[in-house]
Amino acid sequence: MHTGSSAGAQGDADMVREYLEASMVPDPDRAATFMAPGCVITFTGGRVFDHPSGPTAVNAGRYKWVKKRMERFDVAPGPDATVVYSIGKLYGEWPDGTPFDDNRYVDRFEVVDGRITRMDVWNDSAEWILDPSLRR
Template structure:
């Protein structure tokens, strides 16, 4: 297995654990000094912080995984991009789907060392009619 394919598998395993949700299993795939930044420059101290943040923003949320793209930044240092759509239920009980996301991961020595997350949730919360036609 190449470093790139191993990194993609680590990210896929992390996403499966995150959606379970099983933050302990997800955390085991991250470096001790991981840097997690969400939309709006929200820095999360741990993957448990991500779970807590999502619990306040959604009744529940899952990812419809799309494409995985990667590049080797240096030997043993792989950047993995994952795109797709979020679906779930807002706190007020409205369902949503088709909410675009882009995640960027850096994997070094078999652990996620950096995670950046972007999605349409903030825009959809501010302007609910944007969620009228899931794609």
């Protein structure tokens, strides 16, 4: 795990991991407990949500099931927020039951006072849906 030098930065990375673990269950209500009031989630395709149930609903239509293999966390403490990046791979099954793996993702979080205030999500799924030959 790559983190900043302060215990606060490590705590922010640990909290983001807990948020992501709750999101993968999926338990969007538990995941929401890690978010500050007014948190904005910008999901793939530029979809904007104010609760983890939004991305959960998108994922329910996109995948039979999906999980994250969280490979690393990069943490950058700043004067207004700590930025935490979760970088790794998605794996799971498409709706037709075809398995997939090695689908790159990056999630960027802004954390203030131990709560997520912003989340941005990127992954390869749209490209893989458009061109199935890219799937692994």
